[in-house]
Amino acid sequence: MAELRATSLAEVQEAVRLHPRLRPRGSGTKPALSTPREGEVALDLSGLKGILEYEPEEFVFTAYAGTPVEEVEAALRAHGQYLPFHPPLAGKGATLGGTVAAGLSGPMRERFGGLRDFILGVRFVDGEGRVVRGGGKVVKNAAGFPFHRLMVGSLGAFGVMVELSFKVFPHPRATATLRVALGGLEKAMAALERLRGLPLDLLALDLLPPATLEVRLGGFPGSLERRLKRLQELLGREGEVLHEDEAHWEGVRDLSFLEGSPVWAKVPSRLDLIPTLEGLPLGPRRYMAGGELLYVGLEPEGLHALRRAGIPHLVLKGAEEALFPPPPEAFFRKVKGALDPKGRFPLG
Amino acid sequence: MGFLEELKALFPPGRVLTREAELAPYESDALTAYRKRPLAVVLPERKEEVVEAVRLCHRYGVPFVARGSGTSLSGGSLPVEGGLVIALNRMNRILRLDPKARIAVVEPGVVNLEVSRAAAPYGLYYAPDPSSQPISTIGGNVAFNSGGAHCLKYGMTAGHVLALEAVTPEGEVVRLGGEGLEGVGPDLAGFFVGTEGLLGVALEITLRLLPKPEAYHTLLAAYGSLEAAGNAVSQVIRSRLLPGAMEIMDRLAIEAAEAAVKAGYPQAEALLIVELEGPKEEVEEEAKLLAQVIQESGATEVRIAQSEAERQAIWKGRKAAFSAVGRLSPDYIVQDGVVPRSRLGEALKEIGRLSQEYGLRVANVFHAGDGNLHPLVLYDGKKPGELERAEELAGEILKLCVRLGGSLTGEHGIGVEKKGYMPEMFATEDLLAMERVKEALDPKGLANRGKVLPEPGGRPGLEEVHG
Structure with missing residues (x-):
């Protein structure tokens, strides 16, 4: 069936009313989530874009859901600000809506938190074509049911996101990265555990298995050298210091280390889960945010292994069944039924 | 059964x-x-x-x-x-x-x-x-x-x-x-x-x-007007600092806090508390910039906590402010509407006007960093009609917050009240x-x-x- 395109709220509503089964798509950087299944019509939202409001002094912006993250970040950069949850695949064209639907954060989430910590509000079209708003456009708000948080990781199950509001922060004035090889997984894990528990305010803390840590610092130029030195002392290694580290981390958050792998997946990891994960036949990978977030490239057998081990994951590319396990029936099904009673959207 | x-x-x-x-x-x-x-x-x-x-x-x-x-x-x-x-x-x-x-x-x-x-x-x-x-x-x-x-x-x-x-x-x-x-x-x-x-x-x-956090840097600045304190917050934000907390108290709240816990606050129309936190090297650098920003903001007096005890003393008055206001008045209603930070000055001016119009005192203690107001509407429940008037005034403040692009509540929730x-x-x-x-x-x-x-x-x- 031909692809639909919606470039306004009214067109989204019309598409929802006319088609029994829809799959929203931004720029398609996560094809496992945006490719229409049997009987579904793709709803292309890449034309529903643009920043609607941005007051740098408020640390808040609102944009259409189809706006590319890159476009938003360019506007923020002009005012020395950034999206602290560091949305992945920005350089590949990822949109705000796709990022929220997939529930993705990148390596710099280590410093201030992930997507769920920064989303402030949403306007979406529910399964009956009704426009619903949740949250707000201020950094603090406790009024009404928080539909914006429901959208995080929803895969579009409750509605088509039209507008999104986020909190942003000032970007650190300077950054530097320390890369240290620690001679084995156990040693690397011990170092990781140690750093996680200390108030070091790291921008990123990644484990490249088996034994390399990459630590990014951000702050005033006047303090960075001293903080780097303290890190080197803590780790008992000089390591390798990158002062021009922006391009490197752009590559990391674009998941360029997964290029060439047939299947890309996000795995919510934990320190105690890493040894188990490391025993599975996984491809190229990187544990971000102190080991809490794994992005991994897989061959089909690796994906089977994850599933057999019962480890929750989300496939971004290369498989039909993206979400494992499915959401908890009792609560999810009721909320889904309230907002999408006819099962028009994914996870129906 | x-x-x-x-x-x-x-x-x-x-x-x-x-x-x-x-x-x-x-x-x-x-x-x-x-x-x-x-x-x-x-x-x-x-x-x-x-x-x-x-x-x-x-x-x-x-x-x-x-x-x-x-x-x-x-x-x-x-x-x-x-x-x-x-x-x-x-x-x-x-x-x-x-x-x-x-x-x-x-x-x-x-x-x-x-x-x-x-x-x-x-x-x-x-x-x-x-x-x-x-x-x-x-x-x-x-x-x-x-x-x-x-x-x-x-x-x-x-x-x-x-x-x-x-x-x-x-x-x-x-x-x-x-x-x-x-x-x-x-x-x-x-x-x-x-x-x-x-x-x-x-x-x-x-x-x-x-x-x-490893280190804190807590600063207390006094201002000749509530507006000047609000502007100082904007200047801190524009300097690209990200303090852990920024709090403002107006004169009525300061007096109440003084009377209740003797925090030793300076006499002022408004007080601003700014607290930086993080690794010590970073906080040192941030503190230099903050000092400059606050100096330029027209503060009439600036105090910096030199010890954990002094830091606690600065916070003590702020934390006691709510119950302290209870000493000024038999009853009060506290609201917690939110406004975009850049509209704080406008909101406070309007709250002052409403307070006059309704003939009820309003004390202001608020989280300035996130635009979360806490106007305390003082009333005497024993005076007929005063509770109703206080609720109406509080309602006007809520509507004002929404009109300015904010929210009915930053943290107290809607409950039955709102x-x-x-x-x-x-x-x-x-x-x-x-x-x-x-x-x-x-x-x-x-x-x-x-x-x-x-x-x-x-x-x-x-x-x-x-x-």
Whole structure:
């Protein structure tokens, strides 16, 4: 069936009313989530874009859901600000809506938190074509049911996101990265555990298995050298210091280390889960945010292994069944039924 | 058997309260102008007992309200007339504290500050710090998505709740979220937080802990006007600093705090507290910039805490301000509307005008970093008509916040107090969507009935809510 395109709220509503089964798509950087299944019509939202409001002094912006993250970040950069949850695949064209639907954060989430910590509000079209708003456009708000948080990781199950509001922060004035090889997984894990528990305010803390840590610092130029030195002392290694580290981390958050792998997946990891994960036949990978977030490239057998081990994951590319396990029936099904009673959207 | 008999069969004697004198303390929460007499109060000690109580309510169609310490300022834990109160204070165990995973798994009756206290030996803490934190419980914090003085930088309770076990109003037990910082699938735990108990009762909560900041730099600046203090906040933000907290108090609040705890504050029209926190090297650099910004902001006096004791002294007055205002007036209403930070000056000016118009004093203490106002409307409940006038003034302030692009509430929640104002902030379709979700999970409308969602026909009459 031909692809639909919606470039306004009214067109989204019309598409929802006319088609029994829809799959929203931004720029398609996560094809496992945006490719229409049997009987579904793709709803292309890449034309529903643009920043609607941005007051740098408020640390808040609102944009259409189809706006590319890159476009938003360019506007923020002009005012020395950034999206602290560091949305992945920005350089590949990822949109705000796709990022929220997939529930993705990148390596710099280590410093201030992930997507769920920064989303402030949403306007979406529910399964009956009704426009619903949740949250707000201020950094603090406790009024009404928080539909914006429901959208995080929803895969579009409750509605088509039209507008999104986020909190942003000032970007650190300077950054530097320390890369240290620690001679084995156990040693690397011990170092990781140690750093996680200390108030070091790291921008990123990644484990490249088996034994390399990459630590990014951000702050005033006047303090960075001293903080780097303290890190080197803590780790008992000089390591390798990158002062021009922006391009490197752009590559990391674009998941360029997964290029060439047939299947890309996000795995919510934990320190105690890493040894188990490391025993599975996984491809190229990187544990971000102190080991809490794994992005991994897989061959089909690796994906089977994850599933057999019962480890929750989300496939971004290369498989039909993206979400494992499915959401908890009792609560999810009721909320889904309230907002999408006819099962028009994914996870129906 | 009837409902009460079955309830008494489920709980040992002494843990079902039905006598008038026993029920009295549960008739209201911190919003004392509102009172309702429940049918009974149960005191569960284990989560299975909560589930049993909820199931029983569901079977008999009896409305229930879960309650912690009853510190809600929006009437969020006001009982339903003839309904059940499930008081969770006895479920106050920290079930697990895992410093390596940086999480704490707690029962809903655990007091907020107890979490940080238990985490302290590991250099960790629980970040959300509502002013009620020495008393309020995590279950209540979860229901109302509590805030505190550090929300700009650290967010609200929702970000710090990783997982929940909850019982739905129909008595089903569900697990939402996971033990790590990241998840896959819809963020149902995040959605549950802030729904004010309308979608169920949290039985077990997994919290994110953070490493306690290494260094603090706490500055107190005095200004000749409230506006000048507000402008200083904007200048701090424009300098690209991200303080952990920025708080403002006006003259009335300063005087009250002085009288109550002798914080030693300077005489001023407004005081600004700015606190930087982080690694010591970083805080040193930030402090240099902050000093410059504050110097240029026209502060009439600047003090910097040189020790932890001095830091605590600066905070003592701020934290005491609410109860201190109680000394200035027999009664007060506190609102917590939010405005975009750049409209703070405008909002405060308008609040001043409204205060004059209504002939009621308003003290201002607020979280300036996130635009969260806390106007305290002073009144005397014994003077006929004064409560009604104070409520009307408070309502005008709420509408003002929404008009300026903000929110009805930054952290206290809608409760029973502000539900009539929901249509000011949300469109009919938004409210209907909330109602549909409520209806799907609670078809009998039992869980915290009468809160958040406005009743058809608008605001309830005062005579009704004040009982």
